[in-house]
Amino acid sequence: MPDPRFFEDLGPVTLEELAALTGAELATREAADRPVRAVAILSQATAETVTFLTDRKHAAGLLGSRAAACFVQPNQADTVPAGCAVLLTPSPQGAYAIAAQRLHRPRLMETGPAVSPDARLEEGVRLAPGVVIGPGAQVGRGTTIGANTVIGPGVTIGRDCAISANxxxxxxxxxxxxxxxxxxxxxxxxxxxxxxxxxxxxxxxxxxxxxxxxxxxxxxxxxxxxxxxxxxxxxxxxxxxxxxxxxxxxxxxxxxxxxxxxxxxxxxxxxxxxxxxxxxxxxxxxxxxxxxxxxxxxxxxxxxxxxxxxxxxxxxxxQWMRETAWLAKRASSKKGTEE
Missing domain, CATH: 2.160.10.10 (Hexapeptide repeat proteins)
Structure with a gap:
């Protein structure tokens, strides 16, 4: 799952809705109401996530995953293990990208004070004019931050750091x-x-x-x-x-x-x-x-x-030096011949 300090969770969503959103076709209607909460690559897939497969050479990774569903091309449907719902599409990675946009949203800066009341600044932090610090951000003791620098939501900065301007x-x-x-x-x-x-x-x-x-x-x-x-x-x-x-x-x-x-x-x-x-x-x-x-x-x-x-x-x-010297010698020799 994406780090909640930086991304909002917009799920869950049913596979039927994902299929309609991405233009994919559910191989079996029995899975239409199955919910998923996140996208994930094969190595990180869980029972609440949807993943994708674009190349048969990664099929072993799919077999070993616990994904709730997988976007695959129609000619690769046989690579999907039992228990994992099949979403058929000519562009699995494109469908995955659309699903990711539906399920996750980056946390953005909010309107309000330049330094969010939700930010935590330890003793001795020094801020130059124009610094913006988002909600949930943390800055450690003795850190200096230069003019017009922007620290986004959820960012953590340690102690005795020096962050320059802009x-x-x-x-x-x-x-x-x-x-x-x-x-x-x-x-x-x-x-x-x-x-x-x-x-x-x-x-x-x-x-x-x-x-x-x-x-x-x-x-x-x-x-x-x-x-x-x-x-x-x-x-x-x-x-x-x-x-x-x-x-x-x-x-x-x-x-x-x-x-x-x-x-x-x-x-x-x-x-x-x-x-x-x-x-x-x-x-x-x-x-x-x-x-x-x-x-x-x-x-x-x-x-x-x-x-x-x-x-x-x-x-x-x-090897590079020998080849360069040989090429230079050949070029020089050819030039002499032409003259």
Whole structure:
């Protein structure tokens, strides 16, 4: 279930209503009155949730789940286990997104005082002019918050943090001694879209951001909240200005990322990993402990522990250097021949 500090529960809703809303077809009318309270991915499905399946390779996950219902394509209905209601649709993920919009709503800032009466501020918190703090938010002792920064509903910020001006923080749990520099955006919706009945629709992002103790986030950097689970930045990791961290990314402890680094969705990064400026990582890649990516490197596949890679696509740095030298030599030789 999405964290109630950040999302309102709009359920329950019957499967008959969900079918009508999404354009799906219930395989059996006996399940029409079955209620569901939430959406969930296969690994998190419970008896009160509706999930979806788009690829048969994940069918084992469906068999092991306890979902009340599942959106599937008609040719995959046989993958749904007994006891799980079948919702037939050509676009299972699109139907799931519509169901998520019906069942969950992000908590928004309310009109009223700039600092909500429901917010809890410990002793020694210092607020610059223009700070807005939403209902249910908590700020720890000794934390300073810069001018025009917005702290969303339910956000928790630890002690002795330094939040600069014009920062926006939502859907986030933040540890102690965290530094967030000017203009950073923490907890905005990650980039996710799918095909719906009338074209592309956004997939609701129902996760959180967790920044552990002593993390630094540079100016104008973005850390997106998770789509299903959480985006996590590990202890003492230092992130430069203008860095993008996408949804569901998990970064280990003591990592460093130079400016313009871009991490795609669902990447897993171990402890002590280093990224040069403008490095990038493709989605669902795993980077092991102590790896190093050179400036401008583009990591397209899993990376072993302790290795240094460079180039695009990134590969071991000695290999990249040999290939670059060979190419330069060939180009120079050809130029001499032409002259």
């Amino acid at each position: 920062v926006t923080i939502g859907f986030a749990l933040i540890g102690d001694r965290v530094k967030i520099l000017a203009g950073a955006a923490i907890g905005e919706a990650g980039f996710g879209a799918t095909v719906g009945p009338a074209g592309l629709i956004d997939i609701p992002q129902l996760g959180r951001v967790i920044l552990q103790d002593a993390v630094t986030i540079g100016a104008n950097s973005c850390v997106d909240r998770g789509a299903f689970g959480d985006t996590v930045i590990g202890e003492n990791t230092k992130i430069d200005n203008l860095v993008q961290i996408a949804h569901n990314v998990r970064v280990g402890r003591n990592c460093v990322m130079a400016a313009h680094t871009g991490i795609s969705g669902s990447v897993t990064i171990g402890d002590g990993v280093q990224f040069g400026g403008k490095a990038g990582v493709a989605d669902h890649v795993a980077i092991a402990d102590g790896a190093r990516i050179g400036a401008g490197g583009g990591v397209m596949r899993d990376m072993p522990a302790g290795e240094t890679w460079a180039g695009y696509p990134a590969r071991p740095i000695r």
